[in-house]
Amino acid sequence: MLAIPVESDSPGTMSTKLFGNAKFFAFVDPLTKQSTIITNEGCGNGIQTANYLLERGATSAVYGFLGDGPFHVMVRGGMSVYWLGSETMALSEAIDVSLTQSLVRVTPENASEYLDPGTAAGACECGCTHG
Structure with missing residues (x-):
């Protein structure tokens, strides 16, 4: 299942x-493109959000802004992580773009180029320890 953060x-x-x-994530079946929207029980904390998505069975996720901590939790949990870009888009468009295989897959090797927590300070504020 693909997890897409939605408004x-x-x-x-x-x-x-x-x-x-x-506040919500769309869980998308890549074979059918059907989505189910779930409430993010980890909302407000990137680490808790990443763990929640893993618990719910997500195998991949896309993002606009993401910090180091949640990224490493997802990667260690076996998820593939892709940069969707920093602009919002309709869910239907995000699904299409995500499933075209054209997004950049973010890995520990290229993470420094694509991770940005999107906070005013430019640093992760989830209270995690990175590494």
Whole structure:
């Protein structure tokens, strides 16, 4: 399942920029493109969000802004992580873009180029220890 952070649980929702602060995630079946929107029980904390997605069975995720801590939790958990870009888009567009295989896969080797927590200080604020 592909996890996409979204703004609301209503039809026609948009992707959202901040991964850990996303109130909802669309879980998308890559074979059918069908999505189910779930409430993010880890909202407000990137590490808790990453763990929640793993618990719910996500195998990949996309993001606009993401810190080191949640990224490493997902990668260590076996998830593939892709940079969606820093602009929001309609969920239907985010699904199409995500499934075209054209997004950059973020790995520990290229993470410094693509990770940005999107906070005012430019640093992760989830309280985790990175590494």
